[in-house]
Amino acid sequence: MSLGLYLHIPYCLARCRYCDFYSRGGQKEVPDAYVAALLREMERICNCDCTALRPDTLYFGGGTPSLLRPDQAAALIRAAAPVPEGEVTLEANPETVDPAKLEGFRQAGVNRLSLGVQTADDESLARLGRPHTAAQSRQALAWARQAGFANISGDIMLALPRYTREEFDRTLDLLAEGGCTHISAYLLKIEPGTAFARHTPEGLPDPDEAADFYLYAVEQLAAAGYRQYEISNFARPGYEGQHNLLYWDCQDYLGLGPAAHSCLNRKRFYWPGDTRAFIEGTARPVEDGGCDGEDYIMLRLRLTQGxxxxxxxxxxxxxxxxxxxxxxxxxxxxxxxxxxxxxxxxxxxxxxxxxxxxxxxxx
Structure with a gap:
């Protein structure tokens, strides 16, 4: 069995209006105390040096992992000790990176960048609560290529308020021209507890219109050379996201950080959503049932491989x-x-x- 290691970075400059992931807005950096807590838990769970659970993939998710300093990322990668040539992904937001930081991440061992572009329309970005612009996305992609990243994923959010096919086309052009080898294309979903749930934006497409946008995206991505391999994920040949493929094949994965989920030896558990308790070492994983045949059916039917x-x-x-x-x-x-x-x-x-x-x- 393969193993994926997920490290949750629950810090953001600002909370997006649609986001229901566990994170804390108003943060400009990741405290060293939080990195120390991740290192402590890696040492505790992985028997001091992670040789017992050496990961095939490593994924920095958030939140906004690009708020890490490169030296913090390097310390976490060294401790995780992924297998040689293993996929090491870091999620980044365009407004949080510059050439020096991206070069630092590359030198630290990150070999796959996932950039949260969402749309090439600045008005849509503002409605979503995203603090970057399309120009910043374009610049971040150029800097990533200059830093040596050959494996770059870009996010597109579909069926936004007042959405049009032209907005999708502009976003796809931005990502393709920026060198993205992988694209994740998600339909906007209004989640409970989010700012959008409290104040639903005007101009949302109805379900049939949203479905039409999705089918249009599938067609256009295929025409641009991005093969669909999962409901929301498309890649040029050989650039499929290896970490998420472990999830969808019911392989083992270990998540560290508040609200991070794990499944080892078909047993599921998660960390409580409490950053302070995680840092202080008073939080402990909560058992969450097991992985069975129904889970395998549900996950495999997400894949075009079936x-x-x-x-x-x-x-x-x-x-x-x-x-x-x-x-x-x-x-x-x-x-x-x-x-x-x-x-x-x-x-x-x-x-x-x-x-x-x-x-x-x-x-």
Missing amino acids: LDEEELARRFSVRLNERQRAFWRRCQQAGYAQPGEGPLRLTPAGLIIQNSILTELLA
């Missing part, structure tokens, strides 16, 4: 029953699932309504 029924049986001793097979045939007839034998795979139209399909399939 679900191999023999692998499902081998790993989890689970097989689809006749009711489930009949339902899948109806999905094929309706155009939501790929026709024919072999792995069970959803079409782009099916991926949009994956949750509804899973609800019926796993009922």
Whole structure:
């Protein structure tokens, strides 16, 4: 089994209006005390030097991990000791980087950058609460290439208030021209507890319009050379995100930091969302059930590669029953699932309504 290590950096310059991830706004840097807490937990869980759990991938997520100093990132990478040539990803926001910082991250061992661009429209960025501009995104991508990053992912958020296909086209052009080898394209979702949930913005597309934007994005990304391999992820050949692929294949992953989730040996656990307790060492992981065949079905059906029924049986001793097979045939007839034998795979139209399909399939 492979292992992915996720390090949560819960600090941001400002909270975006749509964001429901655990983070603290109004921060300009990551305290050394927090980095020390991550190092402490790596030492405690990984038996002092992480040789027992040496990760195949390392992912700095947030929050805004690019608020780290390069020397802080270097200390964490050294302690994690990922396998040689292992994927080391750091999420970054355009307004938090400059040439020296990006060069420092590259020298520290980061070999994949994930840039939160979202849109090339400055008015949309302001509505989202993003503190950067399209020009800053363009500049950050140029600096990343100059620093030696050959593996760059860019985020696009779809179906924003007053969204148009032209806005998507401009954003895709910005990312493609900026050298992105991977693109994550997400539909905006209004999550409970966010600023958008309290004050819903005007001009949101309805569900049918949002679905049309998604299908348009799939077509345009394919035409630009980005192959879809997961509901929201597209890559040039060979640049698929290896860390997230571990999640979607029910491989082991260890998350450190407040609100970070883990699954080791099919047992799930998470850290409480309390930064102070994590720093002080008083927080402890909370058990959260196990990973079973249903999880594997749900996760594999996110992938265009689909679900191999023999692998499902081998790993989890689970097989689809006749009711489930009949339902899948109806999905094929309706155009939501790929026709024919072999792995069970959803079409782009099916991926949009994956949750509804899973609800019926796993009922």
